[in-house]
Amino acid sequence: MSSLASMTNTLIEPRVRTVLDRLFGAAAEDDDTFTALEWDAVRSAGAQERADALAGVYMPISARGGDLLYALVRAGRPDTVVEFGTSFGISTLYLAAAVKDNGKGHVYGTEMSGVKVATARKNLEEAGLGGVATILPGDARRTLADLEGPIGLVLLDGWKELCLPVLRDLEPRLASGAIVVADDIDQDSMAGYLDYVRDPANGYVSVAFPVEDGMEISCRA
Known part of the structure; x- marks a missing residue:
């Protein structure tokens, strides 16, 4: 068997593709119905209040952003992947598919909305990826406090001020x-984060990547 024939890409497996296509379709409809006025109504609320108010809103990464995450995990082969903001x-x-294809590692997602926690777990099981991902319910600053390192990859896609x-x-x-x-770096509320990771004194080499609303990719140097 050739090396090409033996390569694996779980992202193209029918059960995974079916779930992703369904979720992206629902998210596209979401974008058409959730108005700027509704966003403004919850913008000033606390983190948990916003999570509860937006329990039905997707707020996803883009498909190309997902492909980028998959590629980074495949390349880095981290033992522990952390996601802030699972929705x-x-x-x-995408993260779990890469971990599965690496044959090592585990994804720990965090989500404040109980509705989204239950749905995300169901989606992972439906895609056959529940065994390589754990969704931790509640405030990430508490639920991740006891997670052991070393952590090889972090996705920051929760509330921007956090x-x-x-x-x-x-x-x-x-x-x-x-x-x-970090996702959605075009948002004004990400300015402080970007100042931090782009300052070499804080120990990162950081570059913006042009995916949808922008992703910042930072290496802990």
């Missing part, structure tokens, strides 16, 4: 060379 589990599916505090919490457990990916 309905679209990004988790991305930097979550990163700072995780820093003592980051592996040397760990990759940190």
Whole structure:
């Protein structure tokens, strides 16, 4: 058998593709119905209140962003992957598919909405990826506090004002060379985070990647 024939890519397996296509379709409809006015109504609420109010809203990464996450996990082969902000589990599916194809590692997602936790777990099981991913319910700064390192890859896609505090919490457990990916960097609320990871004094080599609303890819140097 050739090396090409023996390669695996769980993302193209029918059961995974079916779940991803369904979720992206629902997310596209979501974008058409959730108005800027509704966003403004919850913007000033606390993190848990926002999570509860937006329990039916997808807020996903893009498909190309998902492919990028898959590639980074396949390349880095991390033992531990952390995701801040799971929502309905679209990004988790990409991360989990990569971990499965690596034959090592585990994904730990975090989500404040109980509705989304249950749905994300169901989606992972439906895709056959439940065994390589765990969704932790509640405030990430508490649920990740006891997670052991070294952490090889982090995805920050939760509430933007919490991305930097979550990163700072995780820093003592980051592996040397760990990759940190932050989504939606075009949002004004990500300015403080970007200032931090782009300052070499804080120990990162960081670059913006042009995927949808932008991703910042930072290496813990």
